[in-house]
Amino acid sequence: MMTITGLSAGYGAGNVLHSVDVTAPTGELTVVLGSNGAGKSTLFRAVSGVLRPSGGRVDFAGEDTTRSSTAALVRKGLAHCPEGRHLFPRMSVEKNLVLGAYTGRRHKDRVRTLLDRTYELFPVLKDKRTQSAGSLSGGQQQMAAIGRALMSDPRMLILDEPSMGLAPLITQQVFDAIVGINKEGIGVLLAEQNATSALRIASSGYVMAEGRIVLSGAAAVLAGDPAVQQAYLGV
Incomplete structure (x- = not known):
């Protein structure tokens, strides 16, 4: 589904990413681990059209999308x-969600179907659909953010630190919900510092440090790697 080859990107004159290679197979859940400042968010901005790469290539769904706009990528x-x-x-929770379907807003029946699916995945959002998004708890806001992304009817969902700041129960x-999304056939590329939970649900993973991939492999193999255990799993 997505192949990232030799990707470099940054801000101003300097690169944050240095020749990064990542493959996120169709329908699978791939995790990118790394501490703050490792380059995970920069990677995701570069592959989603928010940040223009300075080198390398991104292929999504069989096409070179290295220089595609964010809007074009959403349509893809x-x-x-x-x-x-x-x-x-x-704005209300529901209006926030519907904004995620902007590119398909003319197809009102499809938007309604996507909204119903989002409410099925996150029932609390349906209960609070008329409330302002700012009145939600942190966990509910994260659910709304994921739901808004799902409203574009994606083939692949990129999630950047979805558990940040959440209590353990809400994180679970x-x-x-991420597992449920993936089981629907939507590929997931997930950036996380919560390595224990992320490796438990992922099929494969990568470890970033200082803008480079330093380890990669099957999630179960990474979970048993002494370097990963020491750095991220507290073992």
């Missing part, structure tokens, strides 16, 4: 749920 089936949620706090609910 790529959705990016960024770190920090970025909801419109004064969010990860359960």
